[in-house]
Amino acid sequence: MKTIVIANPVSGSFNKEKFEKCLKILNKKLTNINVIFTEYASHAEKISNEEDYDLIITAGGDGLINEVINGIESRVDKNKPILFYNLPFGTSNVFCREYNIPVKPEFAAERMRITEFDSIPLGFIGGRYFALMLGLGFDATAVKLVDLDFKKKYGKLAYIKSGLHSFLFTKFTPFNVYVKGKKINTYHMIVAVSNRYAGNFILSKAFKKNRLNIFYLDSESKLKLLNNITSVSLFRGFKGKKTTCDILKVSDIDECQLDGDFFKLNSKNNFVRLKKSSFYLIKSL
Numbered sequence: 001m002k003t004i005v006i007a008n009p010v011s012g013s014f015n016k017e018k019f020e021k022c023l024k025i026l027n028k029k030l031t032n033i034n035v036i037f038t039e040y041a042s043h044a045e046k047i048s049n050e051e052d053y054d055l056i057i058t059a060g061g062d063g064l065i066n067e068v069i070n071g072i073e074s075r076v077d078k079n080k081p082i083l084f085y086n087l088p089f090g091t092s093n094v095f096c097r098e099y100n101i102p103v104k105p106e107f108a109a110e111r112m113r114i115t116e117f118d119s120i121p122l123g124f125i126g127g128r129y130f131a132l133m134l135g136l137g138f139d140a141t142a143v144k145l146v147d148l149d150f151k152k153k154y155g156k157l158a159y160i161k162s163g164l165h166s167f168l169f170t171k172f173t174p175f176n177v178y179v180k181g182k183k184i185n186t187y188h189m190i191v192a193v194s195n196r197y198a199g200n201f202i203l204s205k206a207f208k209k210n211r212l213n214i215f216y217l218d219s220e221s222k223l224k225l226l227n228n229i230t231s232v233s234l235f236r237g238f239k240g241k242k243t244t245c246d247i248l249k250v251s252d253i254d255e256c257q258l259d260g261d262f263f264k265l266n267s268k269n270n271f272v273r274l275k276k277s278s279f280y281l282i283k284s285l
């Protein structure tokens with residue numbers, strides 16, 4: 001089995017010694033491993049899109065995973081079965097938490113079980129796939145305002161800082177969402193295929209797997225926004241309105257966060273669709 005390990009040396013918790021340990025463990029399970037360190041943002045997407053491999057293992061965080069799933073899903077040889085796994089070297093590692101991959105990289109390598117795998121739900125908007133969630137309104141501005149140098153030094157604190165700034169100083173504008181025959185006017189929205197949010201928080205106890213889970217606030221009130229942020233931070237889930245679907249249309253907005261990174265859409269009108277991954281995520285023990 002041809003394996004590529006893509007490591008992001010600037011991932012939040014990347015550590016050379018730990019990575020070497022992981023490689024030793026992987027070498028006992030696999031032969032023919034090619035290790036590539038990314039040299040720039042989007043390098044992983046190019047590799048996963050163009051290289052020939054059967055198994056791709058990322059060593060990084062949710063941003064790196066997002067690049068790789070986009071690379072895989074846009075391959076020309078779409079029908080080739082590809083296996084995927086991640087060693088969590090990121091800051092928040094939401095993907096690993098969602099799919100029960102240990103958050104210690106050496107344990108993740110140890111417990112990788114190549115004989116068990118499954119496709120996973122993905123969301124799709126404006127030509128990009130997401131494996132966790134799409135965020136609009138507060139979520140998007142909070143991610144847009146993240147100071148990357150501060151994030152490198154202080155990790156998740158960078159999100160608290162940018163979240164506070166976004167909450168206090170952003171005047172949010174409403175946008176429209178069309179879902180299940182209804183038009184919703186909203187200010188903040190999350191469309192999730194993962195119940196984990198910003199680390200170990202949970203969006204809802206009633207989260208539906210293999211659906212687009214929509215959480216939104218249809219009020220401008222900052223008090224309601226604060227109430228909601230507090231509820232999520234206290235592990236009580238999203239307090240606003242909720243629904244689920246397989247497709248929706250989002251209008252009058254082009255800034256969002258995808259899997260924790262800021263993204264500017266090409267148009268202010270977009271469909272969001274649920275898809276099944278063409279690759280198979282390897283499970284861990």
Ligand SMILES: Nc1ncnc2c1ncn2[C@@H]1O[C@H](COP(=O)(O)OP(=O)(O)OP(=O)(O)O)[C@@H](O)[C@H]1O
Nearest residue numbers: 012038039040041060061062063064090091092093
């Ligand atoms: N060599 C590189 N130099 C600069 N940026 C890179 C490089 N390789 C990857 N990147 C970018 O770094 C971003 C963040 O990386 P990654 O997701 O691995 O770590 P993280 O942000 O610390 O983790 P998390 O997303 O879990 O919070 C990715 O979105 C990717 O585009």
